[in-house]
Amino acid sequence: MSPLRGIALKIASILLFSIMAAFVKAGVAHVPTGQAVFFRSVFAMPVIVTWLALRGDLRTGFRTQRPMGHVWRGLIGVTSMGCGFAALGLLPLPEVTALGFAAPLLTVLFAAVLLGERLRLFRLSAVMLGLVGVTVVLWPRLSFDDLSGPATLGVALVLGSAVTRALAQIHIRRLVATEETSAIVFYFSLTATLFSLATLPFGWVMPDASVLAMLIAAGLIGGVAQILLTSAYKYAEASVVAPFDYASILFAIVIGWVFFEEIPTVMVVIGSAIVMLAGFLIIWRERQLGMKRGKARSLMPAKW
Template identity: 40%
Template sequence: MLNGIALRLLSVGFFAAMSATVHGLSHSVPVGQIVFWRSFVAIIPIVIYMAWIGRFPNGFLTKRPGGHFMRGLFGGISMVLSFISLAYLPVANATALAFLGPLVSLPFAAMLLGEVLTRRIIWAAFIGFGGVLLMLASSLVRPDADPGQLIGIAAGLGFAATMGLVRVQIRNLTKTESAVTIAFWFSVTCSGIGLLSLPLGWVPMVGDVLWYLVFAGLLGGVAQILATEAAARVPVSQLAPFDYTGMIWALGFDVILFSQFPDWISFIGMGAIVMAGIITVVTPKSERPAAAPPAPRQPWH
């Protein structure tokens, strides 16, 4: 279980760095173009990882093409909505909206996967959700201050809703599919979704734009592998509160890279988010859902 949590924490950090990169690109590069490069370049670390664990080329094979297509379709929609949110909101605010995803995933996990939700885990999720609301307080109280904030908030809410289902889809796929297979076909599907935006107009990749697009893809590819491996080891409901640590990364990127300083209400929200993770960590083993067995890993070692 600890290995799964550590993998999830690492994936959160990589995703936060990718989000900061996308936020910087979104002011000059169309969302569809970013989606394509983030997904296409991500195939490189995924294939390297596939070879490293001895799954090349068998890792391309799947028994559930329909499941991968649906995961890729909903995941691609989630990615588009996430990048739109990052285009109009600070990284911390967009990340805060994304944290509604783990909360949405809890009932999905219970209904579709049969996972047991303890009271402490549910309370942790709601405390984290309260922290998210505090993080968004300034935007929600004065949405008329910037019309773009309404677009960003709407896209962020849509992202959270679709991600709640995507998390459960990933968990379900890991019962028969390896993490690298899931990550590979997700990137392929999302590359196709991004490519569909080409007729709408892409900008020339001059200067540092190409390198930032490649960097976002590499970060996303590594984060995908880590997140999928974590989902294969630990139930969705237990991973949810740990995603809130991404707020710390997001706030740091806003301050250091974009000179956007949060107010005191945001810091209170961050404290509530961290508290949610602590509650989960100290939950007695007798109250925790039993960890599901890892996905099949025959030739991985």
Template identity: 45%
Template sequence: MAFADPDPLRGIVLKICSVTVFVGMQTCIKLAGAGIPAGQISFHRSAFAILPIMLYLGWRGELRQALQTENPFGHVKRALLGVFAMGAGFYGLVHLPLPDSIAIGYAMPLIAVVFAAVFLGETVRLYRWTAVVVGMIGVLIISLPKLSLFGDGNMGSEQAYGAIAVLVAATLGAAAMLQVRQLVRVEKTSTIVLFFSVIAALLSACTWFFGWVELSWTALGLLAIAGFCGGLGQILLTESYRFADVSTIAPFEYCSIIMGSVIAYILFDDVPTSTTLIGAAIVVGAGIFIIFREHQLGLERRAARKASTPQG
């Protein structure tokens, strides 16, 4: 990915736009998704995302290069993890209030820290381990009231399964993040984005054999919009990284809980519970601390490299 001149404000605006579009995607899926299998939702989300991504790559003159890969099996592995994560996440999204689904999903970067230490051998010091533990406590505060609903009627059981599904999605999403980190060593960002959407659409299409439902024109339109928003959100996110450091724009991801709560209240009459608000505040705080700590460590590494570089 070619970097433009630093422009943090522009990067932040693009990041907030990407978060807004992704929340719009989730809202469309929630409006359309009642009774629609998660695999069918994943197919439409992936297939309709291909169009804006290809238009974007064509506009940048990167389409031809994006079709070239040195690690096709790596893309398949990343897509498998991503498809299962999407399916689980969409199931949870349909069966949980929107703010709860968003807040529990914040567990993904916390789990990614654990996976990076275990599977990649990255050094994770006490500060980040503490933040991960505190963040997971926040996730439990949000999730436990839902999990306690097992056997408490159909609606209660659906919310319990939804909470588990979002936690599974966060875990698989964290594993997918690690696979992306492996891919970026040899692959271009455009290649990773395009191959994921194409392979994910093909893999999701296989769930047709397990039974899809007939979609109304309204549901089909909502899923098409959701897919387009997914592709557009990925483009906006990619562009935001061209203008600002990750540590600068990453905290704005947490705007989604505010947007999700407003939309849930207006469209679904859902009011976040006190446990959701408390848990979300804890998770967001832990996430921002990890981002801040990563920024500090990055500054220390750069200072160390400058100090070790011979002068003159």
């Protein structure tokens, strides 16, 4: 174990995921969401396959006992990715990032319902606190006079992404019982590529050189970020590196301000702080109880 190395890898992965989101945000202004998901998935595959080959895990990356399990994981994951990418085209980057913090809170609830994990009062209270924070972030966006507005749609999409991302985490917890990490990483990229390619008949366009470069960069950076994230959990326990997920809001604020002229509102800042507090409380409680979910967490992208 090398906690400092694990923390450094986690922060680097979060930074790269934030940069990837910025490229996607710029790209979805010019191409359909399904096309952006395809580029994110297909150009991550060479990076991941090379990584598996260098680790000597290429053979295990192709071996699976539960092929349909990977298909379902891919379907859930690509749905989350699609909703998140579409939301990036409708809402500021910091706001999408803040609302995405609902995913780990929902994972706690889904684990209790779907996996039978015990949900004690402390953790339930922390989850409720976090959901209050999410409500604070989204409340100014809910215009009940115009529920069909783009902002309302953006909120619905990012919350849909959070729900499906939490469900993907639950599915990964089931897969790790029989599947190797390398297989889960490889087959997600493969199935996400195939599912997103199925959107081709729904209006793909030929992007210009700059947009094409951004989409390719999103895929390559996403692949590297996934590798760094997975590697972080080799050097430090999940409870050590998990709190650094929240560095994403800082990166999102800087990137949104510099490249998109997006300044987070006071409500986004306050709501994010509440959600972060709830997340820290859950992480602290899990460490107190000695829960070890590092393998499953390492397979879950911080953001798509």
